[in-house]
Amino acid sequence: MAHTAAGAQLQIASHSGAEGGSGGGRSSVAPGPASDPVIVARSVTAGYENRRTKTRLIALRDVSLEIQRGEFLAIVGPSGCGKSTFINMVAGFVRPLEGTVEVDGQPVRGTGSDRAMVFQDYALLPWRTVERNVLFAMENRRNKPSKSEQAARVAEALSLVGLTGFEKAYPHELSGGMRQRVGIARALVTKPDILLMDEPFGAVDAMTREAMQAEFERIIAQTRQTVVFITHSIDEAVMLGDRVVVISNRPGTIKEVVDVDLPRPRLTGDAKGSLRFAELREHIWSLLQDEALGAQEAK
Amino acid sequence: MNPMTTTSSTSATTTDPAARQIGGGKVVEELQVSRFAPFRNTAITVVNLGIFFVIWEVVARAEVLNPLFFPRISATFEAMYTGFRDGVIAPQLGHSLSNLLIGLLISAAIGIPVGLFMGASRTADLILSPYVWAMTSLPRVALIPLLILMLGFGNGMQLTIIVLSAVFPIMVNCMAGVKTVDPSLLRAGRVFGAGRGQMYTKIILPFTLPFVISGINQGIARGLVGMLIGELLGGGGSGLGFLLDRAGDQFDAPMLYATLLILAVMSVALVQLMRWLERRVAPWRDVAA
Numbered sequence: 001m002a003h004t005a006a007g008a009q010l011q012i013a014s015h016s017g018a019e020g021g022s023g024g025g026r027s028s029v030a031p032g033p034a035s036d037p038v039i040v041a042r043s044v045t046a047g048y049e050n051r052r053t054k055t056r057l058i059a060l061r062d063v064s065l066e067i068q069r070g071e072f073l074a075i076v077g078p079s080g081c082g083k084s085t086f087i088n089m090v091a092g093f094v095r096p097l098e099g100t101v102e103v104d105g106q107p108v109r110g111t112g113s114d115r116a117m118v119f120q121d122y123a124l125l126p127w128r129t130v131e132r133n134v135l136f137a138m139e140n141r142r143n144k145p146s147k148s149e150q151a152a153r154v155a156e157a158l159s160l161v162g163l164t165g166f167e168k169a170y171p172h173e174l175s176g177g178m179r180q181r182v183g184i185a186r187a188l189v190t191k192p193d194i195l196l197m198d199e200p201f202g203a204v205d206a207m208t209r210e211a212m213q214a215e216f217e218r219i220i221a222q223t224r225q226t227v228v229f230i231t232h233s234i235d236e237a238v239m240l241g242d243r244v245v246v247i248s249n250r251p252g253t254i255k256e257v258v259d260v261d262l263p264r265p266r267l268t269g270d271a272k273g274s275l276r277f278a279e280l281r282e283h284i285w286s287l288l289q290d291e292a293l294g295a296q297e298a299k
Numbered sequence: 300m301n302p303m304t305t306t307s308s309t310s311a312t313t314t315d316p317a318a319r320q321i322g323g324g325k326v327v328e329e330l331q332v333s334r335f336a337p338f339r340n341t342a343i344t345v346v347n348l349g350i351f352f353v354i355w356e357v358v359a360r361a362e363v364l365n366p367l368f369f370p371r372i373s374a375t376f377e378a379m380y381t382g383f384r385d386g387v388i389a390p391q392l393g394h395s396l397s398n399l400l401i402g403l404l405i406s407a408a409i410g411i412p413v414g415l416f417m418g419a420s421r422t423a424d425l426i427l428s429p430y431v432w433a434m435t436s437l438p439r440v441a442l443i444p445l446l447i448l449m450l451g452f453g454n455g456m457q458l459t460i461i462v463l464s465a466v467f468p469i470m471v472n473c474m475a476g477v478k479t480v481d482p483s484l485l486r487a488g489r490v491f492g493a494g495r496g497q498m499y500t501k502i503i504l505p506f507t508l509p510f511v512i513s514g515i516n517q518g519i520a521r522g523l524v525g526m527l528i529g530e531l532l533g534g535g536g537s538g539l540g541f542l543l544d545r546a547g548d549q550f551d552a553p554m555l556y557a558t559l560l561i562l563a564v565m566s567v568a569l570v571q572l573m574r575w576l577e578r579r580v581a582p583w584r585d586v587a588a
């Protein structure tokens with residue numbers, strides 16, 4: 001295990017060397033006092049109407065949040081608290097009932113090439129090979145690069161997630177972990193500013209999950225994208241997030257935003273064994289436990 | 300490029316347990332499969348049928364059952380042979396087959412687009428559904444008197460009944476296909492910039508294709524029944540149904556059985572053809588199940 005991870009690190013080190021120049025101004029941006037919000041939610045309330053029962057379910061109430069450029073924001077909360085609703089509003093699938101969600105200063109009107117998504121159930125096209133699934137992210141755009149450039153980018157994205165050699169495989173021939181790597185490669189291939197991930201490792205077994213977290217931390221350190229990452233694992237949120245947003249039970253409101261001040265890289269380092277990690281984890285756990293108890297009392 | 304020559308780098312970047320090699324340093328190993336393996340099922344079928352025919356012959360010769368409606372298999376094959384030799388069967392078989400194929404083509408040409416449209420548009424579904432469901436559930440035989448009244452005993456009537464039999468299962472399946480498209484695939488389409496047309500060509504239609512094929516499969520089965528009904532009850536004087544009818548009238552049991560055998564072979568062949576087609580167009584379904 002350790003040997004494999006080190007091998008992957010080495011390979012990527014040379015990769016990032018080649019890419020270093022293209023990072024431009026973004027590479028100097030770190031989450032912190034320098035405020036450059038890229039996603040801004042202002043007093044957002046969201047819900048779903050049910051025409052049959054003539055009711056409206058409020059999933060999120062009065063949520064305000066600023067996500068900084070280059071930040072890795074993790075969201076945790078009990079299931080059904082509106083995490084997916086939030087990320088779907090940023091993606092452009094769901095509209096707020098009240099308030100606004102802005103990306104780069106513009107209210108979100110629909111999906112856009114500046115935002116890519118990784119789905120919990122992978123959402124790969126089963127009739128397409130791995131490489132053609134990744135290609136799908138590029139081929140629909142109006143200002144797409146040349147064919148050869150597209151092929152080069154697909155190969156690059158696949159090597160980034162360690163799937164070189166599987167270009168011609170179909171999704172059903174791959175394990176869950178490998179399928180989700182295809183999903184990640186598809187989201188990365190256009191180098192979008194924002195990566196939206198809704199429980200991306202939720203359906204992956206524990207061992208694979210940890211390996212994928214490490215790989216993903218490494219990839220993001222390199223691409224410096226803004227990431228919104230939903231998870232129901234507190235460990236995962238603390239290991240990956242610059243900040244962790246804890247959402248309360250229905251209707252979802254922001255209970256607390258926890259700063260994670262652990263040095264990076266965390267997954268290849270020994271962050272998990274540190275005292276600070278244990279503290280943060282304990283803190284978030286107690287916040288969520290309140291929620292679980294609150295939900296029971298409500299019944 | 301070649302996965303075989305880059306195994307070392309592949310294993311270095313792969314941390315997924317499922318992607319590790321089983322042994323021998325290769326990711327893909329050659330399996331030892333007997334050269335005769337593909338023919339095994341065929342051989343079993345041949346032996347199976349052979350035994351069945353032998354038992355048939357023995358039982359028929361013992362005359363346990365009245366030979367008037369249970370002829371020897373040898374007599375049946377003989378009737379088939381002379382039927383083909385004297386040109387009694389071939390024209391009728393040709394008539395039936397071409398009617399069936401033309402009827403299926405017309406059914407597909409109507410059923411596929413209408414079904415897709417009904418799947419895509421709620422309004423179209425609401426308006427057309429009552430008629431489609433009524434026609435799907437109505438026994439086809441009930442229409443024969445009306446069709447004879449309208450179209451007489453000619454080929455038009457026979458073709459119409461085939462189309463009426465086959466078109467609705469095709470339509471209903473296509474509609475179901477469009478309606479059951481995985482919503483997260485549709486979301487992926489939107490996230491990755493697919494426009495309205497691309498949603499159809501790249502997601503909805505490929506997803507629906509296996510449904511279209513199983514619709515055609517059902518269409519074949521229903522169309523075959525429609526074909527026989529038309530030929531038996533329509534009294535048009537042609538087709539395999541007519542051969543059956545005449546053989547029955549003439550107490551020609553071997554000919555009756557020969558025609559039944561031909562019908563069986565014909566429908567099995569059509570179903571097998573569609574299965575093969577299904578595997579070709581949707582190879583992922585085979586393994587995913």
Ligand SMILES: Nc1ncnc2c1ncn2[C@@H]1O[C@H](COP(=O)(O)OP(=O)(O)O)[C@@H](O)[C@H]1O
Nearest residue numbers: 048049057059078079080081082083084085086
């Ligand atoms: N498309 C929808 N239609 C109706 N209700 C929905 C829909 N999507 C989610 N909901 C409801 O909204 C609430 C929040 O859902 P969701 O955002 O998916 O929660 P989470 O991702 O945190 O588990 C849940 O009660 C869920 O049942």
Ligand SMILES: [Mg+2]
Nearest residue numbers: 083084085198
């Ligand atoms: Mg969710």
